[in-house]
Amino acid sequence: MSTIENFDAHTPMMQQYLKLKAQHPEILLFYRMGDFYELFYDDAKRASQLLDISLTKRGASAGEPIPMAGIPYHAVENYLAKLVNQGESVAICEQIGDPATSKGPVERKVVRIVTPGTISDEALLQERQDNLLAAIWQDSKGFGYATLDISSGRFRLSEPADRETMVAELQRTNPAELLYAEDFAEMSLIEGRRGLRRRPLWEFEIDTARQQLNLQFGTRDLVGFGVENAPRGLCAAGCLLQYAKDTQRTTLPHIRSITMERQQDSIIMDARDAS
Structure with a gap:
């Protein structure tokens, strides 16, 4: 224009x-x-x-x-x-x-x-379909991944140890929107996925993430959530929370906690969902 x-x-x-x-x-x-x-x-x-x-x-x-x-x-x-x-x-x-x-x-x-990953209106959500917003982060030690269901407030993070595990996690969660850092190295991992959103590096800073999450939950630290020692997951979660607040123009008070998801938990949950 x-x-x-x-x-x-x-x-x-x-x-x-x-x-x-x-x-x-x-x-x-x-x-x-x-x-x-x-x-x-x-x-x-x-x-x-x-x-x-x-x-x-x-x-x-x-x-x-x-x-x-x-x-x-x-x-x-x-x-x-x-x-x-x-x-x-x-x-x-x-x-x-x-x-x-x-x-x-x-x-x-x-x-x-x-946005596709932040809709919560019943009229916009397709029936029986999780509508997840997700963020992915990567450094030399592995991946960080966070997902948010903005309707229920269910907020989770994980730290897939390798590329294969990360691929499986993306397939399992199938996010409607996926946030990634502007210098994300493994573009072949996410290319072709729906709702890709390139985000500036500063949105993934660990100190900013801790501050954002503590502010959201009204806490001094994140020890009580069991995520304190998951820096890569926290980087992803911080970016995700900021994006959700920016798009909704509100504080999202129903998001009150975050859960660490380990791979064995995912396998158990998938088996339960399938039965």
Whole structure:
């Protein structure tokens, strides 16, 4: 979208839209206007293909017609379900100001981000299907892996000792979204998986992870959870928790603990689930 270059030539409303869109360049932005969520420019073109909705034009801004597509707000859950099932993420932007008192465009802000691994709405979740958000970390000593079911708050981590064990764990959990560090070395391990999200290295820092987790659980340390000596798993868990909070725009109070999962536990659980 080449619209930022001539930013001042746009109408105030489109300037507001472009500022919000610049904060979420990789995902679709649903921009609330009255009874509709509107999408503009490349987002509109993409949504019209993914959702089979009409692509129209809205007036002009900076001398060019604006590609536009819209969906009624009362049907938004149906459209979100379709997008999430195709692996897309969506930023939901609502009007938070009062139109009666606003000078210029009504104030708007992104109130949540819907992603395949962080959906909790019953309407969006496919029946009888775990919807796990996961994060993977690797250093010279092995792997760290964490999963979160955001609906139930079930939060687990593990430290697969080798590549074979890591492959088995990915197959067993089959996450809807998988976060990985920007320098992740074993890309062949995860290539082709759905919902891959590349994350900056600092999100996996161990000190940040401990701080995030203690803050979430209201604890001074993580000894009581049995995860204190699992640094690689904690790196993955820290990134995962930060991503969940960022997308949901809330503190997620129902996530109150984390469990260390060892491989024999996984085998026992799988056998129990199959019976």
